[in-house]
Amino acid sequence: MPEVVLGVCGGIAAYKACELLRLFTESGHGVRVVPTASALRFVGEPTWAALSNRPVATEVWDDAHEVPHVRIGRAAELVVVAPATADILAKAAHGIADDLLTNTLLTATCPVVYAPAMHTEMWENPATRANVATLRSRGAIVIEPAVGRLTGRDTGKGRLPEPAAIFEYALRVLRARRRDLAGRHVVVTAGGTREPLDPVRFLGNRSSGKQGYALARAALARGARVTLIAANVTLPDPAGADVLRVGTTEELRKATVEAAAGADIVVMAAAPADFRPATVAEQKIKKTDGGAPDPITLVTNPDIAAELGAAKGPGQVLVAFAAETHGALEHARQKMVRKRADLIVVNEVGADRVFGQDRNTVTVLGADGSAEALDELSKDDVADRIFDHVVVQLDGQVGGGPQV
Incomplete structure (x- = not known):
């Protein structure tokens, strides 16, 4: 049974820790x-004891013969x-x-x-920012608070992220137990862009953003600072990611180019529209009788990836994606050269395949000629396997993508 210590501090969000x-x-x-003692002013000791089925102590003097101030930390996973x-x-x-x-x-x-929770001014205060930076530099995970x-x-x-999001994040950390992206800045794009045709219609695609969000969660669990650029995604924000929302391909381009400057890893999991209407009607386009x-x-x-x-x-390290309906590997290799990507993740897509699903089947191609075909896995597991390849690239990276 994995042992977890849940520390609760004195704030109104303490009730969510239940x-x-x-x-x-x-x-x-x-x-x-x-x-903490102040946490007990918000939620009492009997509540914590009943929900955990374990005794609750707040002072080093409680059960002193067991040396709790040392034993609890040592035993935790x-x-x-x-x-x-x-x-x-x-x-x-x-x-x-x-x-x-x-x-x-x-x-x-x-x-x-x-998982911080405090007023905005407190979070943005230079003292708090410095403390957060210090903790992160030592390998601690300080997730970004919600808005x-x-x-x-x-x-x-x-605002404290929702308990389900914190729990999911914690599970990823427990499963990974790897900190191989600590100190790295990872940019992930997710979702599908929409190109307006008139005030009510747009050209878009079926991308749900699930694979991109899984990649963001995996990077966070492995210690990275993550900027997630979400195009028309309705999924809950991954706890700890800095989420930027965009709509069109041009908005996605602008946000990604800015975020990628100085980033260690850029993962282009979004599905930007290849085309857009040359003009956008100012009013809804009406049907004409018989016309x-x-x-x-x-x-x-x-x-965007080529840029x-x-x-x-x-x-x-640049990771591109290739969603194809036919000739996937051939088209993907051509894209990898054209985009100067270090890795490209290939999958065959369709109306009932990949888009909106919780599982994925992909092939990861490397600029060095390597290829790994992954059988159907959860998108979270696919994300971890992709970052396994990224870490190898980081370890041996000498700059540049495939030579052309």
Whole structure:
């Protein structure tokens, strides 16, 4: 039974940790809840004990003969602090140990995940930003807070991510136990762009964004800082990702080019429209009685991956995707050369294949001529296998993509 320590700090979001605790226990994890004294002002000790089926202690003096301030951290396979207040981030960054939770954080040798929750001004304060940077530089995982309703009438960045999102993220960390992307900045694009025809119609595609979101989760679990650029995706944001929302291919291009500058890895999992209408009608196009509609003239959209491939510097890894309906491998190899990609992920798609599904069958081609065909896997597992290839590229990267 995996052992998890759930640290709970004093904030209004402490009540959400009850749901997170339930998700852990119902999935077979043993959970030791370590609340701060201020957390108990929001949710009492009996609640934590009942939900975890374990005793709850907050002070190093409780059960002193068992040396809890050392034993709890050593025994854990994962520590999750949710909500993590500005106070706990500051104490952890500076090695302050004045209660059981902070002692546990100092003795833990397993991955530690902080899920911050605080007002926007506190999150954006230079002191908090410096503390977060310090923790991340030491290998701790500090996920980005969500944007939404805070206490009172306030709204902004600082909301605790939903418990289900934190739980899913924690599971990825437990499964991976790899920190091979720590300190790396990963940019992932996801979803499908929409090109307006008139105020109510657009040209688009069937991409759901599921594979891109799985890639973002995998990179986060392996320690990366992730920028996720989502084109018309309705999925819950991966806990910890910095999510940018776009609509058209040009918006996707602008956001990706900006985010990719200085990034270590760029994964182009989105499905940008190859074409767009030459003109956009200012009013809804009406049907005429018995008349044929006017023809729609299309123009070619920019090739974002090719632009990134031409501009990427030494050490940056570019992963492209090729969704094909026929001749997939042949077309993909041509695309890899044209886009100067280091890796290209190939799949055959259709109305009932891949798009919107939870599983995927792909082949990963490398610029060095390598190829790995993956049998049908969950999109989360596909994402991890893709990053296995990326890590190999990072280890042996000398700059540039395929030579042409």
